[in-house]
Amino acid sequence: MKVEEILDSIYKIMEDEDFHEGVKRAVQNSTAAVARILSSDQMIQELAGELREKKEAVLSDISHYLELTMKGIEKVNGRAYLAKTPEDARQIIADIVGTRKKIVVCSKSMVIEELEIEKHLRGLNHEVWGTDLGQFLVELSGDKPMHGIVPALHLTKEAAANLLAHRVGFDLQGGETIEEIVQQVRAFLREKFSRAEVGISGCNCIAADSGAVFLVENEGNIRLTTALPPIHIAVVGVEKIMPTMVDSFKTVIVQSAFAGLYPPTYVSLIAGPSSTADIEYYRVYGANGPQELHVIFVDNGRLEAIEHPILKDQLLCIRCGRCQMECPVWGAAANIWGGPVYGGPMGINWTAITLGENYAAPFSLFCLGCGRCDVVCPLEIPLSEILHYLKGKIE
Ligand code: SF4
Structure with missing residues (x-):
């Protein structure tokens, strides 16, 4: 995108009062929650201090x-694969899912967004949720998701009810409570979970000593x-490996705490x-859960x-989203500012890694350098320095 186009999109979204109200409430609630968590538990800051060294190693x-x-x-x-490009990843996943039409359920993951996996599978005629x-x-x-952990934070409950009523026919008139909206979504998605043949997740981190995938959540949808x-397919950025x-x-403790x-x-x-x-102490794979795991x-x-x-410092990121909540430009434009998938300070840097410096550079111009x-970054990533470097790449 050109600088002028980015500026236009930021101005346009700043005029959307509902969007602004949604982001403002989310920032206030998240910031207060993180402050409360960190002040009540000294251990979390200490753990954050340990992570940088481990990730650097x-x-x-x-x-x-x-x-x-x-x-x-x-x-x-399990089966392990290395995908060099998004096309490679999509091909591996398409081969695992197969050609017969299937219901595929996906948990939220920015790397799944990055690779456009859902769109690709829908294009292959699978039913993807x-x-x-x-x-x-x-x-x-x-x-696009407006935040890695809270993707719809720009939508008020009225906007959410309106979408659900008009796009999937939920019985919602607009005056329902958030609890009532959530109950209807629960019933709808439970039916999809029970019929799905493939589940695709991201990964918060993965342990090198065992190959164990770690996933952290609140909704229960990842479980x-x-x-x-x-079949379970986990999609993992290579930087997610921990020793x-x-x-x-x-x-996962530090990530959830800094996410509030x-x-x-x-x-x-x-x-x-x-x-x-359970029979003769002989281990057999494929019991009540998935029969196949592909990473x-x-x-x-x-x-x-x-x-x-x-750019290497951005790979230390644990995707807590804290830097976004603190950024005044992100507070005005959320992930509208940053690239097709990622947004905000960390997002522009991730755009540079995944789509190239030239692609990310025009977005960096709107960083105030504050x-x-x-x-606030728990990994002490020098985000503004990386953004400053990208500004020098504007052609
Ligand atoms: S750059 Fe730091 S604050 Fe921002 S998402 Fe990554 S770890 Fe969190």
Whole structure:
């Protein structure tokens, strides 16, 4: 996009009062929640301090850690793949899902968005449902996710009810409470979960010592997506590897706390397809949960960025979204500012990694350089420095 087009889109969204009200309420609530969590639990800040070192160790020896993690997955009867490009990832997933029309349920994941997996599978005639409430609403509205953890934070409850009534025929007149709206979505999606043949999730982090996938959430949709269908596919950016399961637990604690959603309702650790050893202590895979686990590691610019003197720091990101909530420009435009998938300070940097510096550069021009994002980031990523570097790439 050209600078003028970005400016137009920011001005346009700033005139949308409902959008503004939705973002404002979300920022206020999230900021207050994070402050409350951090002030009441000193341990979280200490854990955050440990993560940077662990992540740097992995990134500085990524080939070794990637190999170790992939071997760990195979050891517990999972299948591991490395996709260099989005096309590679889409092809691997399409091959696993197969050609017969299937119901596919997906949990919310920015890497799934990045690779356009849902769109691709719909194009292959599969019935695909996003199962996170925010993701479900964003798909119905046709908007891009406005935040990695709260994708529909720009929608008021009236806007949500209106979408659900008109796009999927829910019995909602507009005066319902949020609880009543959520109950109707629950009934609708439960039916999809029970019939789905494939569940696709992202991954908050993955442990190199075991190949265990970690997923953190509150809604329960990830549990159902990863446990009910016979096939589970996890899509993982290569930067999500942590050395051990203990490090991974620390990561999900820090991520949920800095997202203002601590303690998280659920943390799932998935090491292989479901299994049982209840007869003769002989372990058999494919019990009550999925019979197949496929873990797809995604490069899409990440491995090159590891070697980059400036962009490499963004790979430390645990996608808590805290920097976005603190950014005054993001507060005005949310993810409208940042690129086709990601948005805000971290998002522009991720756009540079996944789509190239030239693509991301015009967005960086709107960064005010206030540095508030740097101060709140639990991994101490110098976001504004990376943005400043990108400004120098504007042609
Ligand atoms: S850059 Fe830092 S604050 Fe922003 S999402 Fe990543 S870890 Fe969180």
